[in-house]
Amino acid sequence: MGQTVFGRKTHPIEHRFAFTGRGREMVGLIVKNLVLIILTLSIYQFWAIANIRRFLWRNTSFLGDPVEYTGTGLELFLGVVKAILIIILPLMVLNIGIQLLATSAPVLAIVLGLVLWLLLLLLVPIALYRRRRYRLSRTLWRGIRASLEGSVLGYAWRWLTLTLLVPLTLGLIWPLRSVILYRFTTGNTAFGDRKFEFDGRAGALFGPFLLFVAPAILIIGAVSTIAAVPLRGLQAVPPEMAPEVIAAAMPPAFVGMALGALLLWPLYSWWRVREWRYLLDHTRYGGLRFRTDVTTLRYMLLILTNLLLVAFTFGLALPYAWMRSLRLICDTVVVIGEPAFDEVGQSRAKGPRTGEGLASVLDVGEF
Amino acid sequence: MTDEVEGHFSDGRSAARHEVTARLFGNALELRRRDDGSRLAVWPGAELRLTAPLRRGAALRLTATSQPEARLTLPEAALPALRRIAPRMTAPPEAARRRWVMLAGVVAAMGLLVGFYVGLPLAARPLAQFVPPAWEARLGEGVVPSLIEGLGGPCRDAAGMAALGGLTERIATANGLDGPFHLHVVRSRGVNALAAPGGHIILLDGLVEEAGGPEEVAGVLAHEMAHIAHRHLVQRLIRDIGVGVVATILVGDPSGLLAGVGSMLAGLSYGRDDEADADATGIAYLETAGLDSTGLAAFFRRLEAREKGGGLALPEILRSHPPSGGRAMPGKAGAPAMTQDEWRAVTRMCRR
Numbered sequence: 001m002g003q004t005v006f007g008r009k010t011h012p013i014e015h016r017f018a019f020t021g022r023g024r025e026m027v028g029l030i031v032k033n034l035v036l037i038i039l040t041l042s043i044y045q046f047w048a049i050a051n052i053r054r055f056l057w058r059n060t061s062f063l064g065d066p067v068e069y070t071g072t073g074l075e076l077f078l079g080v081v082k083a084i085l086i087i088i089l090p091l092m093v094l095n096i097g098i099q100l101l102a103t104s105a106p107v108l109a110i111v112l113g114l115v116l117w118l119l120l121l122l123l124v125p126i127a128l129y130r131r132r133r134y135r136l137s138r139t140l141w142r143g144i145r146a147s148l149e150g151s152v153l154g155y156a157w158r159w160l161t162l163t164l165l166v167p168l169t170l171g172l173i174w175p176l177r178s179v180i181l182y183r184f185t186t187g188n189t190a191f192g193d194r195k196f197e198f199d200g201r202a203g204a205l206f207g208p209f210l211l212f213v214a215p216a217i218l219i220i221g222a223v224s225t226i227a228a229v230p231l232r233g234l235q236a237v238p239p240e241m242a243p244e245v246i247a248a249a250m251p252p253a254f255v256g257m258a259l260g261a262l263l264l265w266p267l268y269s270w271w272r273v274r275e276w277r278y279l280l281d282h283t284r285y286g287g288l289r290f291r292t293d294v295t296t297l298r299y300m301l302l303i304l305t306n307l308l309l310v311a312f313t314f315g316l317a318l319p320y321a322w323m324r325s326l327r328l329i330c331d332t333v334v335v336i337g338e339p340a341f342d343e344v345g346q347s348r349a350k351g352p353r354t355g356e357g358l359a360s361v362l363d364v365g366e367f
Numbered sequence: 368m369t370d371e372v373e374g375h376f377s378d379g380r381s382a383a384r385h386e387v388t389a390r391l392f393g394n395a396l397e398l399r400r401r402d403d404g405s406r407l408a409v410w411p412g413a414e415l416r417l418t419a420p421l422r423r424g425a426a427l428r429l430t431a432t433s434q435p436e437a438r439l440t441l442p443e444a445a446l447p448a449l450r451r452i453a454p455r456m457t458a459p460p461e462a463a464r465r466r467w468v469m470l471a472g473v474v475a476a477m478g479l480l481v482g483f484y485v486g487l488p489l490a491a492r493p494l495a496q497f498v499p500p501a502w503e504a505r506l507g508e509g510v511v512p513s514l515i516e517g518l519g520g521p522c523r524d525a526a527g528m529a530a531l532g533g534l535t536e537r538i539a540t541a542n543g544l545d546g547p548f549h550l551h552v553v554r555s556r557g558v559n560a561l562a563a564p565g566g567h568i569i570l571l572d573g574l575v576e577e578a579g580g581p582e583e584v585a586g587v588l589a590h591e592m593a594h595i596a597h598r599h600l601v602q603r604l605i606r607d608i609g610v611g612v613v614a615t616i617l618v619g620d621p622s623g624l625l626a627g628v629g630s631m632l633a634g635l636s637y638g639r640d641d642e643a644d645a646d647a648t649g650i651a652y653l654e655t656a657g658l659d660s661t662g663l664a665a666f667f668r669r670l671e672a673r674e675k676g677g678g679l680a681l682p683e684i685l686r687s688h689p690p691s692g693g694r695a696m697p698g699k700a701g702a703p704a705m706t707q708d709e710w711r712a713v714t715r716m717c718r719r
Contacts, residue, residue, distance in 0.1 A: 020425075043476050047469060058419045065377075065384070065440065066428065068418060074472040084615055092608070099509060142377035142384065143436040192382055341382035346436060 013337055019330035021059035026323050029055055030316060046080070047073030052319045056326055057139065063339070071138035079134070079354040091119065118160075125159030126152050129185070130356060136189065137351020142341070147349035149195075150188030158184060171213065175205035175275070182279050191285065192344040200282030205275060212271035216264055223260035227253035269303070270296045280333070286344070287337050294332040302328050372445045374426075376407060379436025389441055394452050398439065408434065412452030421446070429456075480613055487609035491602040498601050507565020511551070514563060519555035522572060527552065527716035530709035531570075531588070534581075538589055541656035544596050554717045558670070560587050562594035564601070572717040578666060584713070585704035586663025589649035597648065599641040650698045660698030 033048035050073040057069035094116055101109040133148040140146075162177040179202040186198040227249070237245055273296045280290045306321040371390035376398055377383060386401040396415065398407045410431040418438065419428045427446060429439040441449075449456065515521055528550070535548050549567045556573040563569060568591045570584070578584050594600065646663065653660035705713070 040473055040477055041480075043480065044473060046476075047473060063384070064375075065438070066419065072472075073469065074476075077472070077476050080615075084612055088615065089612070092611075101509070140436075142382045143379040143430070143438040144377070144382045341384065344382040346380055 015063060015335040015339070017330035017333055017335075018061045019059055019327045020061065021055060021323055021327070023320070023323075026055065026320050030319055034316065043077070044073075046076040049073070049076060052322070053135075056319075056323060060326065060330060062141065062335070065142050068140040069138055070140060071134070075134075075354050076356065079356050082354055087123065091116065094119075121163075122156050122160055125156040127356070128159075129155045130352070132185065132189075134352050134356045137349065141191070143346075144192040144344060145347040145349070145351070146189070146191045147347045147351060148185070148189055149349065150184065155181070155184055172209075175209045176202040178202075178275055178279070179205065186279075186283055190347060190349070192347050194286055194344050197284040198279070198282055199284065200278060205278055208271060208274045208278075212267055212274075216267055219260050219263050219267075223256045227256040266296065266300060269300045273299050286340055288339055289336040291334045291336060292332045293334060294328065298328065298332070372441055373401065374439060374441040374445075376440070377438045378407065379434060379438070387439075389439070389445070391448060391452060396449070396452065408437065410434070410439075412449075412456070415449065415453040415456045417456060483609060484613050488606050491605040491609075494605050495598045495601040498598075498605075503598075503601060504565040507549075507563055507567050511549075511563050511565070511567045511569070514561075515551055515553055515569065518553045518557070518569070518571065520553065522552045522554050522717040524552075524712065524716040526709075526712035530705050530713050531584075533709075534585060534704055535568075535588065535592070537658070538585075538592060538652050538656050542596075542652050544592065544652075546595075548592060548595065552716050560591050562591040562600065566595050568592065568595070575714055575716070577670070578662075579669060580662070581704040581710045581713070582659045582662030583666035584662070585653060585658060586649065586660065586666055586698070589652045589660075590645045590663060591649075592652060593645040593648035594641065597641075597644060599645070603638070603641070647696065650696055654699055654701065657702050658704055659701040661700060662698070662704070664697050 029051060033044070033051060036044040037048055050069075050071055053071065054069045057067045060067045094112070098109050098112045098116060101112065129148070129150075129152045133152075136146040136148045158180055162173060162180060165173045166177065179200055183198045183200070186196045189196045273294055276294070277292055280292050283290050302324060306324055309317045309324075310321050371388050374387055374389055376385045376387045378385070385407060387398045387407060388401050389396055389398050391397075392409060394413075395409050395411045397409050399405065400407055408431070410433070414431040414433050416430050416432060417428060418430050419425075421427070423443075425443065427441045427443060427449070429441065429449075430437055531550050531552070535550055538544070539546055539548060547566050549565070551567060551569045552575070553569055553571050555571040556576075557571045558573045558577045559571045560574055561569040568588065570588070574587065575584060578587075649663060650660045653662075
């Protein structure tokens with residue numbers, strides 16, 4: 001027998017990922033995990049997550065070779081314990097200190113409260129970056145590890161500054177934020193001893209962003225104006241009648257908001273797909289380039305069906321939804337070029353010893 | 368594997384894929400490049416491991432313990448031959464050895480949490496001794512003024528305060544309690560008394576009005592002093608923080624921890640054990656001081672009777688002080704807690 005390299009026959013320079021996981025296996029895994037989580041009073045959740053990831057990783061393959069996940073539940077559990085001891089407990093002590101100062105030194109308490117709030121906000125990017133570092137260090141392909149270099153704080157301050165600037169610039173900074181953060185993470189992501197590169201510019205994303213934002217503002221403006229019409233009469237009526245006027249205005253307002261959301265959703269999805277396409281188009285690895293064939297409609301269908309799936313199973317089918325997302329990514333992402341994997345050596349980074357505790361504690365979202 | 372099979376191999380040093388021919392070589396598996404016939408590896412059967420569980424129709428993914436970063440892919444048909452040299456290899460990594468490690472991990476994690484959950488309340492008492500009284504005092508300074516204002520504001524009648532202060536002093540001196548105790552009477556119709564951190568005792572005027580005499584107030588006062596002397600509040604804070612840590616691990620929600628002392632102090636209530644302890648200790652305090660100690664039991668009996676009679680909605684003090692064995696302790700007769708004049712002053716503290 002002989003395994004031919006996928007894709008080579010159809011197109012000389014394009015390769016695709018393949019996803020081979022079957023829904024039935026995933027359901028079995030979810031049920032098994034659920035039983036064990038209940039039996040162990042939820043401690044098994046860490047091992048359950050590791051099981052799910054192992055399944056998702058090994059069913060993803062490129063050029064006929066599967067990706068492997070080598071992380072363990074114990075690493076995840078120890079990560080959470082570590083995060084609580086090192087980060088959450090000290091913050092709690094700071095919080096208690098602030099409450100003690102509240103009456104004796106209110107100004108200091110307010111300043112410290114602001115510091116605490118910023119620290120908590122700063123923990124989000126730290127958690128995100130550390131989680132990515134852990135996951136990549138536990139991801140293998142052809143026995144070669146991936147890794148994430150770069151300083152966590154370097155990412156965290158960029159994230160914090162750019163995120164705080166979002167409301168200050170009325171959201172206009174968003175494309176710049178996306179590009180800077182993507183450049184930082186992608187430029188620090190390596191497979192083996194070779195890093196990925198990103199050569200995109202935020203300027204190219206501003207046009208599509210305005211095409212999304214301008215109609216969005218118009219829609220929001222129109223909906224709120226129309227919804228507010230019945231409320232205009234509020235000034236004319238005596239104050240004791242006000243609740244009735246407001247009550248009468250409620251149903252049309254809700255209908256208006258629902259209609260607005262229905263119009264905004266495709267618009268937003270279009271922007272997200274556009275952004276993702278641009279970022280991927282400008283990503284390089286060695287001589288390889290990337291592309292995605294995903295369309296707005298496909299993306300919207302995935303989100304909608306995943307939402308329904310998760311909602312109707314009370315969240316139990318969440319891993320199933322991750323699998324569907326991963327399958328869509330594998331279906332649509334195209335690697336362009338002839339890979340020179342002979343030149344890619346083993347990663348020298350060993351990776352963190354315990355896993356993503358902070359991200360689990362802060363619940364910054366999976367996948 | 369009749370004679371040899373074709374597969375592919377990566378050596379773990381680079382991501383190159385080598386097309387190989389694999390054949391059995393004694394008790395080992397020999398891998399040769401298909402293009403130039405050079406030998407890439409010889410893996411003894413005992414070293415062979417699967418990197419993915421077996422699946423019908425899927426290729427075999429293998430590695431060797433001596434070369435853990437190398438990967439070999441062989442067709443499914445090679446399995447019977449491989450089993451001859453590596454009978455134990457059939458177990459995928461998640462099973463067998465790693466299953467025991469995982470089981471041990473889960474059991475250890477559960478043991479740790481259960482131990483923490485059970486052990487922390489037991490450890491809270493000795494641990495509380497390590498919390499400096501100065502910290503507790505700061506905590507009290509931060510919380511008590513707003514608590515008093517929130518309840519209805521202080522009653523500052525000098526004669527009444529002197530009577531209650533004298534009583535507190537007598538109980539403390541007779542029992543060798545260091546204190547310090549800070550007494551506050553609050554203008555509130557609630558029938559309740561609280562022990563706050565830092566030795567603050569807050570008596571609600573409603574309780575004084577409801578009490579049948581100074582002995583009953585003395586019983587409640589001694590009870591609250593026992594809470595303070597035994598540092599029940601610090602113990603409770605330690606327990607709550609411990610429970611918060613466990614809950615954060617189990618549920619993944621740190622908000623309980625980060626909410627901090629504010630919410631923990633909101634109730635200022637103690638557990639059943641702490642209440643029973645304070646009941647017994649308070650009565651003992653009064654007896655040591657030579658005072659009448661029948662007041663506490665009398666006070667609760669009367670409140671319960673009135674509640675059953677429908678005369679009074681469940682008073683706060685019955686809600687926050689769950690019934691316990693200590694309530695059945697009748698106490699002993701002794702010297703009156705204060706003079707008639709002093710008692711009159713106390714009952715009139717909040718009248719003006």
